[in-house]
Amino acid sequence: TTEGSVANPLEQVSMNERSQFLREALARLPDLERQVLEIAYYEGLSQSEIAKRLNIPLGTVKTRTRQGLLKLRQHLQDFIQ
Secondary structure (H helix, E strand, O other): OOOOOOOOHHHHHHHHHHHHHHHHHHHOOOHHHHHHHHHHHHHOOOHHHHHHHHOOOHHHHHHHHHHHHHHHHHHHHHHHO
């Protein structure tokens, strides 16, 4: 959609489907990887802020983020196919 416009019904269905696919793919991730990705995506925290909040090393946050994104990508490809 363009800025200021309302999604037509077909676009809305597509957005809802993508959102559902994403939720299902996130649910398939290990808890620790899902937690880091959800905090980053839904709350907008940086990796440093996530490390402080969870009281874990920054390197651990980076590793969980990378592993989680790779698995998320694979899960989303599974849904698309």
